[in-house]
Amino acid sequence: MKVLLICAAGMSTSLLVNNMKKFADAQDVVEAFPVAQLESVIDNYDVVLVGPQIRYKLKDIKKIADAHNKPADVIDMAVYGQMKGKEAMQMAKKLLG
Amino acid sequence: MNEKKSFIEKISDFANVIAGPLAKLGEIPAVAAIQNGMVGALPVIIVGSLFLVVYVLGSPSVGNSGSALLPFLEPFADKFAWMNSITLSFLALYCSVSISESYAEKLDVDTKSAGLLGLASFIIFTIGGLDEAGGIAVTAFSASGLFVCILTSLISVKIYALFIKKGFTIKMPDSVPPNIGNSFASLVPYAVCFSICWVIRTLLGFDMVSWLMGVLSPLISGADNIFVAISAKFVGMLLWSVGLHGENMWTTLFTPFGTIWLEENAAALASGTSIYNLPHVLAAFGNTGLDRLMVWPAAAWPVIFLMMRSKVQYHRTLGIACLPPAIFTIVEPVVFGLPLALNPYLLIPFILSGTVSFGVGYVLLSTPFFGKFFAAPPWATPPFVLGPLGTGDIKTAFLPIVAFVIGLVIYLPFWKNYEKSCLEQEQENEALESVGKR
Structure with a gap:
């Protein structure tokens, strides 16, 4: 599973990335990027998780994600703030169905 | 607890009144392009301004002491300051590329052609000839030209996209490599944009940068x-x-x-x-x-x-x-x-x-x-x-x-x-x- 995390500058989500990697399998990929780069990197991933602080951009993000056939959704505020890697990984798996 | 909740809801509702339109604003391709383009030009500003930091350290005229903080830099101080003139003070020039490319990305057209078109349109729209000393005046390239560069970038790329999408271009046979085909496809929209800019600036002599700065300057400063x-x-x-x-x-x-x-x-x-x-x-x-x-x-x-x-x-x-x-x-x-x-x-x-x-x-x-x-x-x-x-x-x-x-x-x-x-x-x-x- 390849997870793409998107936030404003890719900085705060990179904190969550570190915690998610603890619950990732060896072949899993978890990486963070700023929202401006979404379109150029989305093809390398299976699923898109969005930081809650830019949830106002979800519509735009979903448009791009849909065009590339990738599921995308906003990370729960508490999961995000407390950097809960396990829950975020579970959310990614759930989105992939 | 109920009281607290309704208070939170009130704040939340109030914030949404502001957030809703802002989110919509951010979804407008032109607005997003301006934002992304300005962010794209940021490295030029950041690196360029670092030279000015060195200038300050080596300049005796800055500060109160009357002597430079790092005196060995003093002979070079002006050379560091010059970097400011060609980075930060050429900001509009750089933005005309980055905003045009960002807008092209949003409109889903070739970014390289659009970036060049935006740059050329901006220069044609702002430079109407040589000055008395035989040089070109670069005031328009500075932040004074920023609003004009936003305008020329958006309009030229919009025209470009319209022409490409309506198929009103010079078409090459399929055997021509796509890169070459692209540069020919650009000819008609380029010609249209250049002509408009040239007519307004050179033929009619309208200098929008000076005009706009005259109108907006007090507003911007204020x-x-x-x-x-x-x-x-x-x-x-x-x-x-x-x-x-x-x-x-x-x-x-x-x-x-x-x-x-x-x-x-x-x-x-x-x-x-x-x-x-x-x-x-x-x-x-x-x-x-x-x-x-x-x-x-x-x-x-x-x-x-x-x-x-x-x-x-x-x-x-x-x-x-x-x-x-x-x-x-x-x-x-x-x-x-x-x-x-x-x-x-x-x-x-x-x-x-x-x-x-x-x-x-x-x-x-x-x-x-x-x-x-x-x-x-x-x-x-x-x-x-x-x-x-x-x-x-x-x-x-x-x-x-x-x-x-x-x-x-x-x-x-x-x-x-x-x-x-x-x-x-x-x-x-x-x-x-x-x-x-x-």
Whole structure:
């Protein structure tokens, strides 16, 4: 599973990335990027998780994600703030169905 | 508790009234292109302004002492200042490329062709001939030309996209490689854009940059005042208080103004004005500058400090985790983790601390006692470094401490209540043995 995390500058989500990697399998990929780069990197991933602080951009993000056939959704505020890697990984798996 | 909830709902509703239209605004391709384009030009501003920092260190005319801080740099000071003239003062030129490319990306047309078209259109639209000395006047390339460059970039790329999408282009046979085909496809829209710009600037002699600066200049200069500062920050904090990225959604709209102010400060400095007498307090507003110096040290740092001393175990653990990113003014962990967002106990001090501290910072920085921003360090630079680096004034390293104290005083009464309620809940949870809820 390849997870793409998107936030404003890719900085705060990179904190969550570190915690998610603890619950990732060896072949899993978890990486963070700023929202401006979404379109150029989305093809390398299976699923898109969005930081809650830019949830106002979800519509735009979903448009791009849909065009590339990738599921995308906003990370729960508490999961995000407390950097809960396990829950975020579970959310990614759930989105992939 | 019900009362608290309805209060939160009220704030939340109020924030949504502002957030809704802002989100819509950000979805407009042209607006997003301007934002992304300005961000794209940021490295030029950041690196270029670092040369100005070296200039300050080696320039005797800057500061009060009358001698340069690093005297061995003195012979080269002007050479460092020159870099400002061709980076920060050529900003509109660089933006005409980056905004055009960002817009082309949004409109889904070839970005390389669009970037070049935007650059050429801007030059044709602003340069009507040689001046008396036989050179070209570069005023239009500076931040004065920023609004015109936004206009020429958007309009030229829009025309380009219209022509490409309607298929009104010179078509090459399929056997021609796509790169060559693209450059031919560009010919008709290029010709149209060039002609329009040429007719207006050279044939009719209309210099929009001078005209617009004449009209807008008082407005732009006047917008750098404490009322704009406080109300802008209030809206930004309100958005954060419901967990929305205040800077990216709102403050960023001030970037064109902040950049013009920054460029004017830098130009004044390069021509010998002391760092203490630069014209603009809000220079670089929208991305970095005073905002980053005063706001999070007041709205986030005191909370983390209180968390680390809290009687609640959960606060202490989270506080330690939130501290390192917060030093770099990355505050999402504490905003969403504690949380500060949508927290009925801490919402008022959260909004108040950031807004008040920014206002106090504005007043302090507007005095001749502090240097003003002429350089734009990246926003995630720790405030203690950001101030001295951006203003050339070591005293600005004290401003985040002032902000911290302001924030702490505002938070304290609210925090006591919050801590008490958390403690009660923790004990309740323990009593119910329902651990693992967190």
